[in-house]
Amino acid sequence: MMKGKSGKGYCNWCFAKTNKLGLPAVFLLCSFFFISGFFASTLLSLQDNSIGTTRSTLQESVNEGIEYNSLTPGETGDDSVTSIPFxxxxxxxxxxxxxxxxxxxxxxxxxxxxxxxxxxxxxxxxxxxxxxxxxxxxxxxxxxxxxxxxxxxxxxxxxxxxxxxxxxxxxxxxxxxxxxxxxxxxxxxxxxxxxxxxxGPQKSQRIASFLLYLSNVEGGETMFPFEVII
Structure with a gap:
């Protein structure tokens, strides 16, 4: 069996590389790779969960309008930090x-x-x-x-x-x-x-428009026909 052709699986690769080692050494190596793989997969899982939790927390903070510690504002600033979803x-x-x-x-x-x-x-x-x-x-x-x-x-x-x-x-x-x-x-x-x-010449110019719908109706739309892909 040790001289046979190696297959495509992980265990066949392990046997091929340890064909000059005794059974105890083979057992220890296989155990080492198993434990290493287990901890690596656990670490990756924890990282994924951490990322997912962070995204969830950020989304909840936006949805719930959570206020954070604010700084001292200037004369024209606001006293607190607010979140307006968009x-x-x-x-x-x-x-x-x-x-x-x-x-x-x-x-x-x-x-x-x-x-x-x-x-x-x-x-x-x-x-x-x-x-x-x-x-x-x-x-x-x-x-x-x-x-x-x-x-x-x-x-x-x-x-x-x-x-x-x-x-x-x-x-x-x-x-x-x-x-x-x-x-x-x-x-x-x-x-x-x-x-x-x-x-003709303008005293001032518009740089932004804000549309606020006051009622819900069936039909009708506001369209911006010239979107540019950048």
Whole structure:
């Protein structure tokens, strides 16, 4: 048997390498490899469990909004560390999704505030264009309301939260454009930024947009048609 052809298994390889050793030595070597393999597999298992536990803990900390020890903030900073869950939908354009960003009560409060003042939505006109030229591009109804116009403080809370996730000061934001889209209404593909080559010189420029859905409906969507793979 010791002179036979070696097979493809581990034990056959072990016998082939120990054909000049006595039985006790063979037994000790096999025992050593068995024990080494056992501890190696146990160590790898512990590492895998540790990684899994770490990922689970991180996910739980995000889901539960756990607060951590904070540092002393500056005059414009926050007193505590908070976690606002988000999902990356696209890198270019950079699009993030924030589930449950506002409570149902806050959303209904905004709807009740805006509904009596809704008017047909308009679009910015290029030099030489008329309202007739833009007819059919945007058919929703809407109203602009700033946070300081909301006596209930709902928009103030939402605006503060938006400033945190966008890392942009509240003072740099516009008033809220609260919109209602009924069946069949739309806003054709467009840029929120105003290209000076088309609209003329601009005093300021938009660098981010934040969309907050106030109700759940069947049908309709917001689409970003030009995602780039980077």
């Amino acid at each position: 999902q990356i939908l696209s890198w270019k354009p950079r699009a993030l999704y924030f589930p449950g960003f506002a409570t149902p009560e806050q959303c209904q409060g905004v709807i009740d505030m805006a509904e009596p003042n809704l008017r047909p939505s308009t679009v910015a006109l290029r030099p030489g264009e008329t309202e007739e030229d833009s007819k059919g591009i945007r058919t929703s109804s809407g109203v602009f309301i700033s946070a300081d116009q909301d006596k209930n403080g709902i928009l103030d809370i939402i605006e503060e939260k938006i400033a945190k996730v966008t890392m942009l000061p509240r003072a740099h934001g516009e008033a809220f454009n609260i919109l209602r889209y009924e069946i069949g209404q739309l806003y054709n593909s467009h840029y929120d930024v105003f290209d000076p080559a088309e609209y």
